[in-house]
Amino acid sequence: MGKPFAEKIFSARAGRDVVPGEIITVEPDYVLSHDNTAAIAATFAKMGAEKVLHPERLVIVLDHCVPAADAKHAENHKKIREFVAEQGVEHFYDVGRGICHQVLPEEGFARPGRLILGSDSHTTTYGALGAFSAGIGRSEAAAIWATGEIWLMCPESVRMNMTGEFARGVGPKDLILSIIGDVGADGMLYKSVEFAGETMEVMSVAGHMVLANMSVEMGAKNGYVAPNDKTAEWLASRESAEYEAVYPDADASYESELEYDVTDLPPMVAKPHTVDNVAPVEEVVGTAVDQVVLGTCTNGREDDLEEAARILEDRTVASGCRLLVFPASREIWREAMKSGAFEAIEGAGGIIMNAGCGPCLGAHEGVLAPGEVCLSTANRNFKGRMGTPEAEIYLASPATAAATAVEGRIADPRGYL
Amino acid sequence: MVKGKVWKYGDDVNTDVIFPGKYTYTVTDPAEIASHALEDLDPDFAANVKPGDVVVVGRNFGCGSSREQAAFCLKYAGVGAVVAESFARIFYRNAINAGLPMVVSKDAPDALVTGDPVDIDFTAGELRAADGKVFTFPPLPPEVMAIVEAGGLVEYVKRRLNR
């Protein structure tokens, strides 16, 4: 029997046959950190370490609270810039470059066959480009800076086979929400999840990223999409270093295989306060919302902004409802400027913000007041996530977000496309 | 060995209720981190928890963000161990790195309620309840136990760098 992706890459890295449950010591190709870099540096110092062993393997992106919301956040950023200069970290992306999970793919770090660990749970995103990538804690990032290595347990693998074609107004976000609702918040705990099947072949790389990004919301260690023609095209469109793709064996054996047919999938939402509290949009249509957030590392890409723009074109955001837009990177910001997406969104009354995480984690740029309701294209709706435990957060696709902004109430986007 | 009182909660306790995201970049003092432990889950916890107390929960404890203060806030609050049916992956790692012992047990969480006295012997892999009931659990893998025994990853790396 052949091996799934995770076992192949673990075996390749260990130089021997590795089976699920085995712990191996690995040297990640890159380690990501963001606004938490100063905290990691403090732990690094506590370890008695002085010089980063491989500064060229660090990728640092300021994105979580950018530009700084107050003096404390500004001081945090300043400390990070000083650390970067002191350690000679060349892969540093300051305020305005974008959200780490978009910047690493754009800058050529996230590539097929790479092993990337990041001090952020949505580091799983790079599996969309065929990398093995997973989130780790801050002390672990510090340990890698100091020693170059860390322990990892080889996960069991699960394959999800997607078939069918999405209906108009339905897409990858609806699919991943429905999968998470199906398997539950811990349904894929510790697992390596492979997204496969004919639907993945026609889905854009941005769509692959939505699935890999949210795989952590069902507990997965990593998500993976086998690099295909779309991946190759995406990689070829940017400056791209050498890479060697790792594929699962054709006869790989999985812990389980799940089948999903997207043909009749309706737009889906995750209701407050858990990501697996999922329902078809019909169930909540008409719920009044105070704010709509379009963007984040889940759905702040060109596809997403253009889909929303199609709905918002020649329409207006309902009075009493705020539409905040956060492109995932400066590149995407520029694209949306050129393509006319921004014009349509701004023309409808949407507020175009800078590339960054925005209010996604409740730090600034549109946090909620107690009693408010928000519909967001992000990946998490936990209590308190956007600033106060007394607000309610719904998660949905960019199309549903745009339709909702127009009505000021949760709306089914299919009527708009 | 850990001896303390049980604080019992349910399934899928996420990192936002263990340690709210709004504090992650601004609160750094251990005592202050401890004072926010489980703030949005049980506002009485931080003020009343005693050293050695044990947090007992259901499935998928610590799901959500990778923020390791979720593990450190419990450690700093004096929690002696977390007993769960299962842990979310990153939390599991963070707890090891914080030197916060974890016990995975399918049966113990169901049998315990808040206020129960328990003691846990990590070497023997035994959790003893007040009524004399004993629950056994598998010890942590040796690579991981070495880190917990060192008192957390920081100490572990420090020793390694000094070698």
Ligand code: SF4
């Ligand atoms: S956009 Fe939200 S989920 Fe993504 S990295 Fe930023 S804070 Fe995390």
